[in-house]
Amino acid sequence: MRANYILKLLEKDERLDGRKLDQFRPIVIEKGIIERAEGSARVKIGKTDIIAGVKMEIETPFPDTPNEGTLKTNIEFAPIAHPDFIPGPPSEDATEIARVVDRGIRESNSIDLEKLCLIEGEKVWGVFIDLHVINHDGNLIDASSLASVAALMNTKIPKYEDNKIIRTEFIGKLPVLHTPINVVVSKILDKYIVDADKEEEEVVDAWLSVATREDGYVCAMQKGGSKALSLNDIDYMIDLSSKKSKELRKLL
Amino acid sequence: MVKIKGIELIKDGKRLDGRKPFETREVEMKVGIIPNANGSAMVRFGKTTAIAAVYGPRLLLPKHLQEMDKAIIQCRYNMAPFSTDERIKPGTSRREMEISKVVRLALEPVLFLENYPKTTIDVYIEIIQADGSTRVTSVNAASLALADAGIPMKDLVVALSGGKINGQLILDLNGIEDNNSEADVPMAFMPNKKHITLLQMDGELKHEEISKLINEMFKAGEIIYKKQIEALKNRYSE
Numbered sequence: 048m049r050a051n052y053i054l055k056l057l058e059k060d061e062r063l064d065g066r067k068l069d070q071f072r073p074i075v076i077e078k079g080i081i082e083r084a085e086g087s088a089r090v091k092i093g094k095t096d097i098i099a100g101v102k103m104e105i106e107t108p109f110p111d112t113p114n115e116g117t118l119k120t121n122i123e124f125a126p127i128a129h130p131d132f133i134p135g136p137p138s139e140d141a142t143e144i145a146r147v148v149d150r151g152i153r154e155s156n157s158i159d160l161e162k163l164c165l166i167e168g169e170k171v172w173g174v175f176i177d178l179h180v181i182n183h184d185g186n187l188i189d190a191s192s193l194a195s196v197a198a199l200m201n202t203k204i205p206k207y208e209d210n211k212i213i214r215t216e217f218i219g220k221l222p223v224l225h226t227p228i229n230v231v232v233s234k235i236l237d238k239y240i241v242d243a244d245k246e247e248e249e250v251v252d253a254w255l256s257v258a259t260r261e262d263g264y265v266c267a268m269q270k271g272g273s274k275a276l277s278l279n280d281i282d283y284m285i286d287l288s289s290k291k292s293k294e295l296r297k298l299l
Numbered sequence: 300m301v302k303i304k305g306i307e308l309i310k311d312g313k314r315l316d317g318r319k320p321f322e323t324r325e326v327e328m329k330v331g332i333i334p335n336a337n338g339s340a341m342v343r344f345g346k347t348t349a350i351a352a353v354y355g356p357r358l359l360l361p362k363h364l365q366e367m368d369k370a371i372i373q374c375r376y377n378m379a380p381f382s383t384d385e386r387i388k389p390g391t392s393r394r395e396m397e398i399s400k401v402v403r404l405a406l407e408p409v410l411f412l413e414n415y416p417k418t419t420i421d422v423y424i425e426i427i428q429a430d431g432s433t434r435v436t437s438v439n440a441a442s443l444a445l446a447d448a449g450i451p452m453k454d455l456v457v458a459l460s461g462g463k464i465n466g467q468l469i470l471d472l473n474g475i476e477d478n479n480s481e482a483d484v485p486m487a488f489m490p491n492k493k494h495i496t497l498l499q500m501d502g503e504l505k506h507e508e509i510s511k512l513i514n515e516m517f518k519a520g521e522i523i524y525k526k527q528i529e530a531l532k533n534r535y536s537e
Contacts, residue, residue, distance in 0.1 A: 111302045111478075142396045154501040255498070265509060268484075268500035270401075275408045275494030278513050285506050 050250045057238050063246065064093075069287060071242040076193065076298055078201045085214075086202025086221065090194040093244060094184035096128075099176060099194035101202045101221075105212065106173030108164070116163025116171045120149035122178040122191060129183040145178070147269045148192045148229065151258030152176075155227035155266035158199065162222045165207065172204065174221070185244035188256050189295075192229035197299055199223050226299060227266050228292035231256045232284040234276065239283060241291055255281060257288035261296060265289070306479050308464040316345075316473060321515050323459065323471040326523065328439070328530035330447045338448025340530070342440040344459075345473055346430035351440035353448040356418035370415035374403035374422040376437055382429045398434045405438050405487040405497035406445065409452045420450065431477035432460040438487045438497060439523065446531055455527050456496060457520040458487035461512040463504060468512055470519050484509065486516050490524040493517055 053063060060068055072093030081087035086101035106117050122145040124132040137145070152158065163172035176198065178191045202221035206213040233243045233254040243251055253272035260266055265285065270276060276284075308315055318324070324345030333339035336352035343349075359365045376398040380387045391399075406422065422444065424437040438458035445452060462472045463481040472480060482502025488495045500509065 137393075139396055139400050142393050143400055146393060146397050150501050154503070260503075264503045264505060265500065266503055268498060268509075270495065270498035271404065273404060273407045275489060275492075275496045276498070277494060278510065278517075281495065281498065281513065282506070282510055285509065289506070 049246060053247060053250055054236060057235055060238070062240070064244070068238060068240045069291065071291070071295075072244070074193070074295070074298055076197050078197055085205060086198045086200075088194045088197035088201070090190050090197065092186055092190045092242060094182055095186055095190050095244075096181040097187070097190045097194045098179045098181060099191070099198040100179070101198045102175045102177070103202070103205055103212070104173045104175060105165070105207065106171055108168060108171040112160070113168035114164045114171075115160035116158070117173040118149065118153055118158060118160070118176070119173065120145050120152070120176045120178070120195065122148070122180065124180050124183070128180040132180075132183070143269075143271075144187055144191055147188055147256055147267065148176075148178070148195055150267040151192055151227045151229050152195060152199070155225045155258065155260045155264075157196070157223060157225045157227055159222035159224050174199075174202070183245065185246070185248045186231060186242050188231050189229055189242065192227070192258065193295060193299075196226055196228070200226070200299060225260050226296055227258045227260050228295045229256055229258045230288040230291045230295065232288050233272075234274070234280060234284070239287060241287065253280075255284040255288070257285050259289040259292040263289065302478050306475075308476055308479060309467050309469075314464070314469065315475065320467050320469045321519065323519055323522070324473065326526055328443060328526050330443050330530045330534035336444070336448075338444040338446065338450070340440045340443030340447060342436050342443065344432055344436050344471060346428050347426075347433055347436050347473075348428040349424055349426050349433065349436040349440040351422060351424045351437065351444040353420065353422055353441070353444040353450070355420040355448075356415040356450070357421070359417060359419040365417040368416055369412040370410075370418040370420055371412070372403050372407060372410070372420050372422060374399050374406070374424070374441075376402055376424045376426070376434065378426045378429060378433070382426050398437070401497050401499065402434060402437055402441060405458065406441055406456060408494065408496050409454050409456055409489060410445070411451055411453075414451070420445075429474065431472045431474040432485070435460050435485045435487065439527065443527055443530060447534065454489035454491045455524060456487050457490050457524045457527065458485070458497065459516055459519060459523060460485045461516050463502065463508065468508060468515065470515060484512055486513065488517070488520060490520055
């Protein structure tokens with residue numbers, strides 16, 4: 048019933064909540080909301096609500112990058128956030144979102160990982176981004192990526208002395224070089240929309256997530272959904288995504 | 300596989316293994332290699348080798364997983380522990396979980412799932428040797444295995460990777476290129492209508508470069524498509 052109504056409205060370029068096809072719901076970003084985390088942010092896009100916390104830990108570097116810090120992104124679909132979320136190991140969808148968000152940050156060289164080396168080959172800082180979904184009303188990818196970048200931007204590096212992290216003292220800010228912004232464009236029938244909410248997501252035919260850097264480079268993409276896309280679709284979706292990313296970046 | 304700083308992957312228009320930028324590696328395809336499976340295939344791009352088996356459509360159990368009006372696809376992409384330089388721990392990694400999902404979605408648009416309510420079509424993929432571009436090799440193997448299983452399809456699914464090394468756009472990345480590339484774009488599509496069913500990208504590319512790469516992948520995909528058809532014909536001409 049609702050699904051049919053969404054489709055009917057879309058034929059007239061309208062949406063259930065009155066938005067334009069290329070319009071986001073209201074976005075609220077709060078930074079530094081978790082005192083015990085080295086960086087944090089809470090992002091609300093409409094009713095979707097996500098908290099990103101960044102923890103800094105001492106890690107052993109990967110053998111192929113002995114002088115670089117490490118990055119790990121994880122998302123938890125907490126059962127508080129939606130009736131369909133059940134406790135247990137990360138689902139396929141959660142794993143995909145974490146990896147899509149991680150890739151946007153990693154591939155854009157957002158963090159200057161070489162500055163996070165303490166002893167080459169032995170000790171580096173590990174940056175752990177943990178995303179906690181508080182309420183799920185669609186578009187978890189954009190909300191997660193925005194929350195992650197916002198959290199990284201206010202992350203401080205704690206003091207490390209005598210093999211101990213002193214979490215009350217800081218040596219400076221995390222070196223953030225770039226701000227990749229992820230915007231998912233969804234295709235329903237022959238229409239393209241941004242920021243699909245939960246109900247809209249259920250009728251999406253295909254989507255393309257595009258992470259764009261401030262210099263216009265595309266740094267990561269992921270196609271989803273069960274229908275195919277043409278090259279024309281993809282060209283249009285990349286353009287729309289990079290246009291919207293400029294608006295979102297201003298909010299950071 | 301190791302990241303090598305400042306490595307020269309292309310010199311005088313030739314890649315380390317002697318290929319031109321838009322040349323694929325040697326491709327081998329064989330259909331019907333697993334007697335127990337309803338359909339199966341092996342696809343090899345250079346050293347990268349994937350084996351796919353299809354079981355089904357068969358009744359899906361437990362019952363609560365069944366869809367009343369269509370079949371579901373269950374897909375598992377798995378790397379054999381011995382498939383890479385460093386042993387891969389058995390068990391599903393996050394990477395494998397994600398690839399299983401995108402491969403499943405790459406295949407879904409060609410099938411008539413509504414014809415097989417309450418069933419599952421199981422697609423199992425094993426990478427027995429990895430040298431870059433494993434997910435697209437998997438899609439080609441799965442496409443052939445589905446056809447071999449006699450499951451009606453709207454088209455075959457053709458897949459290959461594109462990317463950029465030392466500023467040059469290329470096709471079919473091998474392991475060392477994959478690890479040191481400026482960008483990596485795996486893609487799968489239905490060749491007849493050029494409908495894209497899998498697209499991922501990481502690295503740094505301008506929008507025009509992405510469009511150019513997709514067009515080059517469409518072109519090279521025609522050859523892979525012909526190889527798939529040939530492999531299917533060979534299976535039933537023996």
